[in-house]
Amino acid sequence: MVVCGDDGLAHRLSAELRGVYGEQVVLVVPPNARTARRPVVGRPRSAPAALFDRVVSVAVGRGGPVPGGEPAATTQRRGGERVLETEFLTEQVLAEAGVERAAALALVYEDDETNIRAALTARRLNPRLRLVLRLYNRRLGQHIEELLDQAAVLVGEDDEAVRDATTSVLSDADTAAPALAATAVAGTGKVIQAEGLLLRAVERVSPPPGVPAPRGLCTLALLSAEGSDEGPVLLPDDEEVRRAGGRSTVLLERFSATDGAAPGNGLGVGGVPPLSSLFSKQLRWSLAVLAGCVIALAVALSIVTGIHPVKAFYLTLLDLFAIDDPALGEPLGRKILQLLSGLVGLLLLPVLLAAVLEGLGTFRTQSALRKPPRGLGGHVVLLGLGKIGTRVLIRLRELHIPVVCVEGNPEARGLAVARRLRVPVVIGDVTQEGVLEAAKIHRAHALLAVTSADTTNLEAVLYARGVRPDLRAVLRLYDDDFATAVYRTLRVAHPLATTRSRSVSYLSAPAFAGAMLGRRVLGAVPVERRVLLFASVDVADRPQLEGRTLAAAFAPGVWRALAVEGEADSPPDRLLTKDDRVVIAATRRGLAELG
Secondary structure (H helix, E strand, O other), X not given: OEEEOOOHHHHHHHHHHHXXXXXXXEEEEOOOOOOOOOOOOOXXXXXXXXXXXXXXXXXXXXXXXXXXOOOOOEEEEEOOXXXXXXXXXXXXXXXXXXXXXXXXXXXXXXXXXXHHHHHHHHHHHOOOOEEEEEOOOHHHHHHHHHHHHHHHHXXXXXXXXXXXXXXXXXXXXXXXXXXXXXXXXXXXXXXXXXXXEEEEEEEEOOOOOOOOOOOOOEEEEEOOOOXXXXXXXXXXXXXXXXXXXXXXXXXXXXXXXXXXXXXXXXXXXXXXXXXXXXXXXXXXXXXXXXXXXXXXXXXHHHHHHOOOHHHHHHHHHHHHOOOOOOOOOOXXXXXXXXXHHXXXXXXXXXXXXXXXXXXXXXXXXXXXXXXXXXXXXXXXEEEOOOHHHHHHHHHHHXXXXXXXXXXXXXXXXXXXXXXXXXXXXXXXXXXXXOHHHHOOHHHOOEEEEXXXXXXXXXXXXXXXXXXXXXXXXXXXXXXXXXXXXXHHHHHHXXXXXXXXXXXXXXXXXXXXXXXHOOOEEEEEEEEOOEEEXXXXXXXXXXXXXXXXXXXXXXXXXXXXXXXXXXXXXXXXXXXXXXXXXXXXXXXXXXXXXXX
């Protein structure tokens, strides 16, 4: 297995393949001696850049460059894995990493172009190679999958082994965003979708004494007990759940697409802003009052003159718009009503002009960022609109959850999405006083800190807890030891508040590893700092499943068969045959044991 990347996901994925599945891994990363620039595949080097590489290589004692001006890859051994340090992912580096003999290659650079270039080169070197790419652009990813699979057939010609070569395009942002959004909002869950089946993992708090605990399809995990250092328990059996008493749980429920609100962008039909957003509340009330006056005048005219109500309404409109039809020779009541209609018409003109100007101004300012409205409450404050924050924002809006974003970079990629979704945004450094107050943190339901800096996320949560000690907080942290220390400290300091930490690379690595091994990983559900994997596996040739009932196909703490794909309802006594394909929940070790 070969893993190439320039951030924490590459190291997580390598550790996953080695520690869980026992695979031999070659890890290709930028050198640690200096900050790596954006990797480029196959791009010619300039003479000054090559000279700079020579100087740095000599200074740090890593050897000189190879002929042709391309930097050499330095090979090291770390904890049983082979590590190649190189600035640029060239064809020579891929060959040195053993791509021609590898079973699978993962390209997890943050730059989409780098991954695509390297994938095309690797496919030419080894048409039998299983490719896993990390791409943020989902639409482009679909085309790249087809292109690389076609390239494998063209290069491999009639080789039967080429047919097993597959290309999988994944996004760490898409993998982690549903879990982050679900953690920030109580009552929402991670939806796992398989053929003809929808399952939902939902976190349930412990009920008050005397209230029966909620029941679902099964209990996926027991969360850590309050006031205890005991960690979560994954896939407990029924006896362990009963002994747990009042601990909060993660339950699995069957889910129908009609059970929840239809996904939407909160903009109305077809993404068009609702009519009420075009005009202010005062203007809408003014128009309503004037409309009531017109109706009242028409009714009074019909009563006074005895004419038909439709004709009375028509005459009222003529009077209202000053169309010449004087009531000469008419009764006194008709003349008075005509004068009143003319007066209402004079009042209507400035209101109509204000409506036109306000509507035009609203359309003109669609490209501007909105500010948090007065009286806003019960919303989620989202810190960071990078790749992860943007996907989380889209997910929250699909759930129709009010959001206020905070972003320090006025050029962040997520600002365009926030404008399109008409989400309020506060531009400013979250560590500066007054920024979170502008986002109405004192009335928020939860704080979701997903910037790329652990210290920034922690500082924001600590500051927010000073304003709202009971605020629900979810922060993105990479380091496990640091996250555990933060979690325990915050739980002791704020026992009445919910605190959760999540790592994007930790959530994403199982899906990438499963794709490299040719397994169909449906999703991952975070349980504090651990992860449960959902996968679709064939029953055939697996003695742990074949010939057993769905309830008996269960190893507590390791894996559990949940349902048969393609069946809307699978009873616990359903016997599994070799032709079945089942959805399982498993730990990393459990998925490795099932093979």
